[in-house]
Structures are given as structure tokens and as C-alpha cells.
Amino acid sequence: MxxxxxxxxxxxxxxxxxxxxxxxxxxxxxxxxxxxxxxxxxxxxxxxxxxxxxxxxxxxxxxxxxxxxxxxxxxxxxxxxxxxxxxxxxxxxxxxxxxxxxxxxxxxxxxxxxxxxxxxxxxxxxxxxxxxxxxxxxxxxxxxxxxxxxxxxxxxxxxxxxxxxxxxxxxxxxxxxxxxxxxxxxxxxxxxxxxxxxxxxxxxxxxxxxxxxxxxxxxxxxxxxxxxxxxxxxxxxxxxxxxxxxxxxxxxxxxxxxxxxxxxxxxxxxxxxxxxLTPSMHMNLGSTFFNFFEKVKTSLDRKENAIKNISQHNAFKIISKISKKTVSAIAILARGFFSALIGIFKFLFIVITNKNGKRKDVIISIPKNLKTKINNIKTKLLSLPRSSQISLAVVVILFSIFLGTTVVAYSRYKNELALKNLNQRIEDIQTQKNLAEASIIYGDQVTAVNSLREAEKLLAEFPKDDPKLNETYNSLNNDIQLLGEKIRNIKRITDLAIIVDFKEENQETKLDKFILSKTGIIALGKESSSIYTYNIKDKKILKKQTDNLAPALACLKDEDTVLLYGVDQKLFEFNSIKNSLKQIEVASESNVDDMTIYNQKLYTVSSEANQVFKHSPTIVGFAKGTPWIKGEVNLENSKSIAVDGTIYVLKNSELLKFANGNKIDLSLTIEPALFAPTKIWTSSESSYLYILEPSSKRIAVFDKQGKLKIQYLFEQLDNPKDFSVLEKEKKIYLLNGTQMLSFDITHL
Known part of the structure; x- marks a missing residue:
């Protein structure tokens, strides 16, 4: 119905x-x-x-x-x-x-x-x-x-x-x-x-x-x-x-x-x-007018047929003669072609098989035989009647014209086909782009993302080596990039402020991490023999020799004190005000992948032990860690840990969430998906989770239910290593190689 x-x-x-x-x-x-x-x-x-x-x-x-x-x-x-x-x-x-x-x-x-x-x-x-x-x-x-x-x-x-x-x-x-x-x-x-x-x-x-x-x-x-x-x-x-x-x-x-x-x-x-609304005479006049022209047309057709009948007999005789000459000329060409073809096959057979040892003789005789063949053909052509020669020449000319026309037509056909396919591809790209834009209007994120991917796939197959198409390609590419940024909530960061370059203190230094303290920035690296402290107020760099410490991990203990974890599983305290370094005690039975301080307690994550440990503070350092996660969980390849009362562990492209020792389901909605993230940051005062992925040069921001808020993209950087967030100042600090940079955030 x-x-x-x-x-x-x-x-x-x-x-x-x-x-x-x-x-x-x-x-x-x-x-x-x-x-x-x-x-x-x-x-x-x-x-x-x-x-x-x-x-x-x-x-x-x-x-x-x-x-x-x-x-x-x-x-x-x-x-x-x-x-x-x-x-x-x-x-x-x-x-x-x-x-x-x-x-x-x-x-x-x-x-x-x-x-x-x-x-x-x-x-x-x-x-x-x-x-x-x-x-x-x-x-x-x-x-x-x-x-x-x-x-x-x-x-x-x-x-x-x-x-x-x-x-x-x-x-x-x-x-x-x-x-x-x-x-x-x-x-x-x-x-x-x-x-x-x-x-x-x-x-x-x-x-x-x-x-x-x-x-x-x-x-x-x-x-x-x-x-x-x-x-x-x-x-x-x-x-x-x-x-x-x-x-x-x-x-x-x-x-x-x-x-x-x-x-x-x-x-x-x-x-x-x-x-x-009008009398029928209107249509009768039109009908009469039409019938008049039909009669005139019929009369002209009869006269034309009469003229054709008169000249038909004479025309037939002329066409018959020309046809006979043409067929004769074509037969001569065909005999010559097949004779030459047979000779070529015979020559190739002898050359390949060396039958009766004649390969050398056949190859030597090529110039002589070729000259003889040419002379024979020339002689036969000259012996033909004048009319046959003319017919043969006409056939050759017509065949050449036909061959040339065929080549041109085929070339034109290929160009038209390529143009048709190109126009169809452009139309398909526009269709997918329009569908993505319409899906944004209706809040259909899944369709918007799928349409965008299809448009990007079609654009990847677009011919880029034709200079005439550069403008079209650039226009489509620009439109799709802008649409992609809109769908994926991407904000490009171009106004990065340089705070300090630690290479000014040491050209050979290699840094991996930094910590924001109350008075400055503390930078270090596991391949560096020094700890650098940059005082924001007087803009000076202090250097502290670490000998063989090689700090692999670091976290802020209090306003001016940083905990450092070395590759030899030793824990140190560094005071940025006093520029002093001392070893403290901590009992750890396994390697630590990352650590952080929350509520004066030290939390460590270990892939080796497949566990998160909570260490209570003591007079001389921290006590032996107690296992915090209940039940079975896979913490292999853990990269980073963050605690806000809930514990977040970042591993490969997955973020795990734990509350009261139990795993809670959390799925991150982001396009493109995370591939190799290295660090997560949050705090009990923040409503967001920040994740750094150096390979894609972005920091993704999610709410704590896993929904994407924004992606900050900094394509101009060549070596992003570490980051930290000051939400009160609405800034993110970023370590790129040996440079400390900052930029303003807009999602708050």
C-alpha cells in the first residue's frame, strides 16, 4: 500500500x-x-x-x-x-x-x-x-x-x-x-x-x-x-x-x-x-499546416527516387570496375604479407633450433635475401597494369588513412574515457564530502567519519602527476582536510612559544622528560649525565651532575622536590631549590614502567609483575608496594600511569581504568584511532584526560567517559617527547627535542 x-x-x-x-x-x-x-x-x-x-x-x-x-x-x-x-x-x-x-x-x-x-x-x-x-x-x-x-x-x-x-x-x-x-x-x-x-x-x-x-x-x-x-x-x-x-x-x-x-x-x-479554453479551429489550423509539409516532403522523396533510378545502371558499372581493381590490389598485398610472414617464421625456426646447422648461414644471408625480396616486389609492382598500380596506391593510402584515423580515434577514446573516469571520481568525492557535511548537521558521527574516509580513499587515487589537475586536486584536498578537522575536532597549533632551549647549556644533551615545579622546569634524560633546572623568574639554567644515575622516570613529589627512578631500579630525590640529589629507600621486586604521586603515596605500574603497586611514605623513603589491582588483567607494554582517585594505565593504543582495584570499561572515541601513545595526564581537579602521541604529533583530550573533546595538532614539531598541563593558566607545556614550548588551550 x-x-x-x-x-x-x-x-x-x-x-x-x-x-x-x-x-x-x-x-x-x-x-x-x-x-x-x-x-x-x-x-x-x-x-x-x-x-x-x-x-x-x-x-x-x-x-x-x-x-x-x-x-x-x-x-x-x-x-x-x-x-x-x-x-x-x-x-x-x-x-x-x-x-x-x-x-x-x-x-x-x-x-x-x-x-x-x-x-x-x-x-x-x-x-x-x-x-x-x-x-x-x-x-x-x-x-x-x-x-x-x-x-x-x-x-x-x-x-x-x-x-x-x-x-x-x-x-x-x-x-x-x-x-x-x-x-x-x-x-x-x-x-x-x-x-x-x-x-x-x-x-x-x-x-x-x-x-x-x-x-x-x-x-x-x-x-x-x-x-x-x-x-x-x-x-x-x-x-x-x-x-x-x-x-x-x-x-x-x-x-x-x-x-x-x-x-x-x-x-x-x-x-x-x-x-x-480556446476553439477547436486552433488545432485544425495546426493540423492542416502540418499535413501540407508532409505532402511536400513526399513529393520531394519521389523525385529523388526517380533520379536515383536513372543513374543507377551507369553508376553500377563504374563501381564494379573499381571494385575489381581494388580486390585485385588487396589480393596482391595479402599474398605478399602472408609470404613475408611465412618467411619470418621459417627464419625464426632455423635461428632458434639451428636445424641442420644452418643458423649461421641464415643470419649471414639476411641482407642479401632482404635485398632480393625488395627487388622482386619492386619488379612485380612495375609489371602491374597502370590501373592496378593506381588501385594499389589508393589502397595503401586509404589503409594509411584508416590506420592513422584508428590510432587517433583510439587515443581520443582513451582520453575521453580517462576524463569521464576523472569526472566521475570528482563527483564521487563531492558526494561523499556532502554526505559527511549533512551527517554533521544531523549529529551522525559514524556516517560522517565513514564518508570522510571514503572521500580520502578516493582522493588518494586521484592522479597527482598531471600539472593541469593540480588546482583541482589541491582544492579537493583542502576541502577534505578542513572537513576532516571539523569531524575529528582537530585544532592546528601554529603559535608555539619557545620558553627555553637546553641545548644552549650543553650542545650534546639529550632529554626525555621534564617536570613543572613551583619555581621552574626540571628537565632530564636517561642518556644525559645532568639534570637541568630552568628558573622561570630569572630565566637561568642550573645544571646538576648525576654521574651514573641515568634517570628513566620522574614525577613531582611536592612543590620543589622531584622523584627520579634510575635504570638500576634506584630511587632518588632532587630538590630544585637546593639543587641537591639524594638516594631514598623503596622496596621494589620488579621493574617499573611509570610512577606518579597521589595523596602523598607513590603509585608504580609494572608490566613485569602485571600489577599496580601503592607505596606508603616512610621516614627514609617509601615502603614496599602493596598490589592494588584485583583479579586478572593484562598490563603488558604499559607506558604511563595517572591517578585522580581512579587509576588510568596507558598501554599501546588502549587506556585501562580501575576503581577500587577493579577494571572499569572505558572506550576512547577518536578518529584516527590512537596507534602509539606514550603518556597520559590528569588530576583530581581536572575533568579531562590528556594523551600524547608523538608519532602523529598530537595531544588528544577526552572527558573521563572517553568521549573526544579536542585534538591539538602540532605538525611543525620534529621530536615531541613529553608534556604537562596547567589548566589554571590554560596552557600546555611541551618538550620537543631540547626545546621547552607552550601553547594556549581552547577547550576549557
Missing amino acids: LKIEYSKISIQPDKSKTTCQIFVWDLFNSKEQNEELACKVFSLVEIASLPNRKINNLVEEIFGEIKPISSQNFLGKTPENFFENLVQRINYRYVELVGEEEETDSADWPPKINALLLLSIGKNIYFVQSGKIRPFLIYRTKPDGGYKIMDISENASGKENRANNINIFNNIVSGKINIGDYLLLTTESLLDYFSLEKLSNIVSASSPREASRNLKELLAGPANPHTSFGSLVIKLKEEEAKEEQEINSDQKNNLPAPSQHSMEKLLGTVADTEKF
């Missing part, structure tokens, strides 16, 4: 210079006349005049003719006749009303009317159009493909249909649409704010009701307060019926295949409604 789903958009500002009205009527058919068909009449009217009672009454009077007719059945009429009668009634009523007003007030009368009237009965539609109301069909190019949009009025008539002083409507257009197709009837004002592709994406992405709501929301901001909008979104749907459920699969397979798309049916009929 077919169903028509529709929705109206009517925006009529107080200061509007035009008046828009929308009418929808149901048709009630008798049971004998396909009661199950969806039948409605739609009308969209725009009058170029300020809204007033006089204009409203005029529209109501004219299109009110539809209501009494729509409440009746067809009474044995075909849909075409019914619609023609309806149009005729409206035209008559228009003439009556305008004529009455002309007698009393002709200054601004009659008003300019833009109108469209559409009858939908099942898959059949009939419509008449006047002025600047635009009907669009939005249809699928393939069963599972995307949608395309077409202006029906342009393809039906090629020119705008205008109302005149006699009637409103002139031409009727009829045709068929398919289930799932959309019709968009709109005033031209909507096209000032949306491209056709944008309208197609918005309308086809959801139901007519949702499409109308989205269009109204988008128009709420940029729309001109003096502009009115009127639109109808119509969709043909199919509801399941009991009869359809009883059809078995064999019967379905025997059904005829549908046409390629509904546009092949839509523009089937254009009927001139003037025949209902």
Missing part, C-alpha cells in the same frame, strides 16, 4: 514583501477506483505583494475551487481528465476575479502570482506551474546509491511558465516517480541560502518532517527578515500489506525489473491546457 508523507515550511515575516500560502487536500476515491492509492492535491502559491486581506481573499477564492472537487470521487473520470477539469476551473475562477477587480482598481492589479498545483495518485503525478515556484525531484541513481536532484520544470519545458491575463496555468506535466523518491516544491528564496546539493542531502537524509525542521533551524539565523519562504517536502512510501506478505520469493523473482530511475518516466507527457 502506497502512502504519501509530506511536510510544509511556511515562514512569513511581518516585513516580508511577498505572501506565501500552502494548501493540501485529500482525494476521496470510490472503492471501485483504487481506494488503496495515496491521493492528494498540493498547492504552493507566492504573490509578489505585502500580506493583506485582499490578497488572502483572492488566493482563497481561486484555490478554494479545489476543495469541493476534492471531496468528490472521480465519477468515472481518468486522473488526467480530473486534473484538467480542476485546472480549467481554477483558470476560469481567476479570470472572473481579476476581471471584477480590474473594473474598480487597476493600479497594482492583477498581482503577479507564482503558483504550482500538483496531483499525486499512487506513483503518478500531474502538475501545472506558473512563475517562479521550483519543483525538484530527488531520486536514487542506484538501488543502494546516493541521491541526485533534478529541476523538473527545466527538463519538462526548458523555459519558465508564466501566468498571463487570460489564465494562471498553461502546461500540464505528468509522469511517474518511484517509491522512496522525494519531491521538493519551493519558492526561489530558499535557493538563495542553499545549494541544490545541500538541499538534496538535507531532504534525502531523513523523513519530510525532519527535513523541514532542519531547514527551518538552518534558516533561523541567516535568513533576511524581509524574505518569506514556502516549501513542500513530499515522499512516496510503501506500507506493507497482507497481500504483499503472501507473495513467495519465486514470484518476486519473476517480477519485471524496474526502470533505471524515475526520471526516465517523469517527463512523459506535456498537455496544453489551452485546448480547454
Whole structure:
């Protein structure tokens, strides 16, 4: 059972210079006349005049003719006749009303009317159009493909249909649409704010009701307060019926295949409604005029046949002679070709097999045999009659022309095919880009990401070695990059501030980590023999020799004290104010991958022990760690740990979350996915998780449920190593090689 789903958009500002009205009527058919068909009449009217009672009454009077007719059945009429009668009634009523007003007030009368009237009965539609109301069909190019949009009025008539002083409507257009197709009837004002592709994406992405709501929301901001909008979104749907459920699969397979798309049916009929309003003599004159030219054409054809019969016999004799000479010349060429081909095969056979030891003799005799063959051919050609020589020359010339033409045609065909494929690729990229943009509007992140990936895949196959296509490629690439940044919440960081370069103190230094203390920055590296402290206030660098400490890990213990963990599993305290270093005690039975301080307790993560340990403070350092994680968990390849009351462990591309010793499910939503992150940062005062991935040169920020907030991208850096966050200052500090950098964050 077919169903028509529709929705109206009517925006009529107080200061509007035009008046828009929308009418929808149901048709009630008798049971004998396909009661199950969806039948409605739609009308969209725009009058170029300020809204007033006089204009409203005029529209109501004219299109009110539809209501009494729509409440009746067809009474044995075909849909075409019914619609023609309806149009005729409206035209008559228009003439009556305008004529009455002309007698009393002709200054601004009659008003300019833009109108469209559409009858939908099942898959059949009939419509008449006047002025600047635009009907669009939005249809699928393939069963599972995307949608395309077409202006029906342009393809039906090629020119705008205008109302005149006699009637409103002139031409009727009829045709068929398919289930799932959309019709968009709109005033031209909507096209000032949306491209056709944008309208197609918005309308086809959801139901007519949702499409109308989205269009109204988008128009709420940029729309001109003096502009009115009127639109109808119509969709043909199919509801399941009991009869359809009883059809078995064999019967379905025997059904005829549908046409390629509904546009092949839509523009089937254009009927001139003037025949209902003018005498029949109009058409009789046209018929007489047409018959006159048919007779003239028949007479000319007879004369031409007579001339052909007179000269046919002589022409046949000439053609016969030329054909014989040509066939003879072709036979000579064919004999020579096959003789040469046989000689080549014989030569190759002897050379390859060395039959009877003749390979050397055959190779030596090549120049002599070739010269002999040429002379024989020359002699045969010269011995031919003059006519045969001419025929042979003509054949050679024609063959050369044919060969050249074939090569040129094939080359042109390849170029046209390549151009067609290129245009199709560009169209596919644009389609995926538009689909991604539409998905963003509707909040469909999954479809947006998938469409973006498909567009990027198509762009990767785009020919880049043709200079003529560089501009097109760069434009598409730029558009897709901007769209990707929008979908992936990427912010490019270009204004990085350089705080200090520790290479100024030591050209050979290699740094891996840094800690932000109350007074400065403490930088160190496991391959460095020194610890560097940069005082932010006086901008001086202090250096502390560490001998063979080789600190692999570091974390802040208090405002001025840093804990250092060496490769030999020893723990040290470094005081940045005193520039002093001392070893402290800690009992650890396994290697430590990372460590941090929370609530004065030391937390360490160990892949070797597959555990997180909590160490309580003692007078001389920290006590032996107690296992904190309950149950079985895989902590292999752990990279970093952060604690805010909940414990987060970063391993490979996965982030594990633990509360009260138990693992809690956490999934990070990010595109592209994390591949090789190295550090996580958070605190009990922060609402976010910060993760550094040096390989992709980004810091990703998530809320604590794993939803992506933003990605900070710094492509200009060559060696990002470590980072720290000061949310109160809205800054991130970043170690790149030996440089300390900072940039402002915008997500807070």
C-alpha cells in the first residue's frame, strides 16, 4: 500500500514583501477506483505583494475551487481528465476575479502570482506551474546509491511558465516517480541560502518532517527578515500489506525489473491546457499546416527516387570496375604479407633450433635475401597494369588513412574515457564530502567519519602527476582536510612559544622528560649525565651532575622536590631549590614502567609483575608496594600511569581504568584511532584526560567517559617527547627535542 508523507515550511515575516500560502487536500476515491492509492492535491502559491486581506481573499477564492472537487470521487473520470477539469476551473475562477477587480482598481492589479498545483495518485503525478515556484525531484541513481536532484520544470519545458491575463496555468506535466523518491516544491528564496546539493542531502537524509525542521533551524539565523519562504517536502512510501506478505520469493523473482530511475518516466507527457479554453479551429489550423509539409516532403522523396533510378545502371558499372581493381590490389598485398610472414617464421625456426646447422648461414644471408625480396616486389609492382598500380596506391593510402584515423580515434577514446573516469571520481568525492557535511548537521558521527574516509580513499587515487589537475586536486584536498578537522575536532597549533632551549647549556644533551615545579622546569634524560633546572623568574639554567644515575622516570613529589627512578631500579630525590640529589629507600621486586604521586603515596605500574603497586611514605623513603589491582588483567607494554582517585594505565593504543582495584570499561572515541601513545595526564581537579602521541604529533583530550573533546595538532614539531598541563593558566607545556614550548588551550 502506497502512502504519501509530506511536510510544509511556511515562514512569513511581518516585513516580508511577498505572501506565501500552502494548501493540501485529500482525494476521496470510490472503492471501485483504487481506494488503496495515496491521493492528494498540493498547492504552493507566492504573490509578489505585502500580506493583506485582499490578497488572502483572492488566493482563497481561486484555490478554494479545489476543495469541493476534492471531496468528490472521480465519477468515472481518468486522473488526467480530473486534473484538467480542476485546472480549467481554477483558470476560469481567476479570470472572473481579476476581471471584477480590474473594473474598480487597476493600479497594482492583477498581482503577479507564482503558483504550482500538483496531483499525486499512487506513483503518478500531474502538475501545472506558473512563475517562479521550483519543483525538484530527488531520486536514487542506484538501488543502494546516493541521491541526485533534478529541476523538473527545466527538463519538462526548458523555459519558465508564466501566468498571463487570460489564465494562471498553461502546461500540464505528468509522469511517474518511484517509491522512496522525494519531491521538493519551493519558492526561489530558499535557493538563495542553499545549494541544490545541500538541499538534496538535507531532504534525502531523513523523513519530510525532519527535513523541514532542519531547514527551518538552518534558516533561523541567516535568513533576511524581509524574505518569506514556502516549501513542500513530499515522499512516496510503501506500507506493507497482507497481500504483499503472501507473495513467495519465486514470484518476486519473476517480477519485471524496474526502470533505471524515475526520471526516465517523469517527463512523459506535456498537455496544453489551452485546448480547454480556446476553439477547436486552433488545432485544425495546426493540423492542416502540418499535413501540407508532409505532402511536400513526399513529393520531394519521389523525385529523388526517380533520379536515383536513372543513374543507377551507369553508376553500377563504374563501381564494379573499381571494385575489381581494388580486390585485385588487396589480393596482391595479402599474398605478399602472408609470404613475408611465412618467411619470418621459417627464419625464426632455423635461428632458434639451428636445424641442420644452418643458423649461421641464415643470419649471414639476411641482407642479401632482404635485398632480393625488395627487388622482386619492386619488379612485380612495375609489371602491374597502370590501373592496378593506381588501385594499389589508393589502397595503401586509404589503409594509411584508416590506420592513422584508428590510432587517433583510439587515443581520443582513451582520453575521453580517462576524463569521464576523472569526472566521475570528482563527483564521487563531492558526494561523499556532502554526505559527511549533512551527517554533521544531523549529529551522525559514524556516517560522517565513514564518508570522510571514503572521500580520502578516493582522493588518494586521484592522479597527482598531471600539472593541469593540480588546482583541482589541491582544492579537493583542502576541502577534505578542513572537513576532516571539523569531524575529528582537530585544532592546528601554529603559535608555539619557545620558553627555553637546553641545548644552549650543553650542545650534546639529550632529554626525555621534564617536570613543572613551583619555581621552574626540571628537565632530564636517561642518556644525559645532568639534570637541568630552568628558573622561570630569572630565566637561568642550573645544571646538576648525576654521574651514573641515568634517570628513566620522574614525577613531582611536592612543590620543589622531584622523584627520579634510575635504570638500576634506584630511587632518588632532587630538590630544585637546593639543587641537591639524594638516594631514598623503596622496596621494589620488579621493574617499573611509570610512577606518579597521589595523596602523598607513590603509585608504580609494572608490566613485569602485571600489577599496580601503592607505596606508603616512610621516614627514609617509601615502603614496599602493596598490589592494588584485583583479579586478572593484562598490563603488558604499559607506558604511563595517572591517578585522580581512579587509576588510568596507558598501554599501546588502549587506556585501562580501575576503581577500587577493579577494571572499569572505558572506550576512547577518536578518529584516527590512537596507534602509539606514550603518556597520559590528569588530576583530581581536572575533568579531562590528556594523551600524547608523538608519532602523529598530537595531544588528544577526552572527558573521563572517553568521549573526544579536542585534538591539538602540532605538525611543525620534529621530536615531541613529553608534556604537562596547567589548566589554571590554560596552557600546555611541551618538550620537543631540547626545546621547552607552550601553547594556549581552547577547550576549557
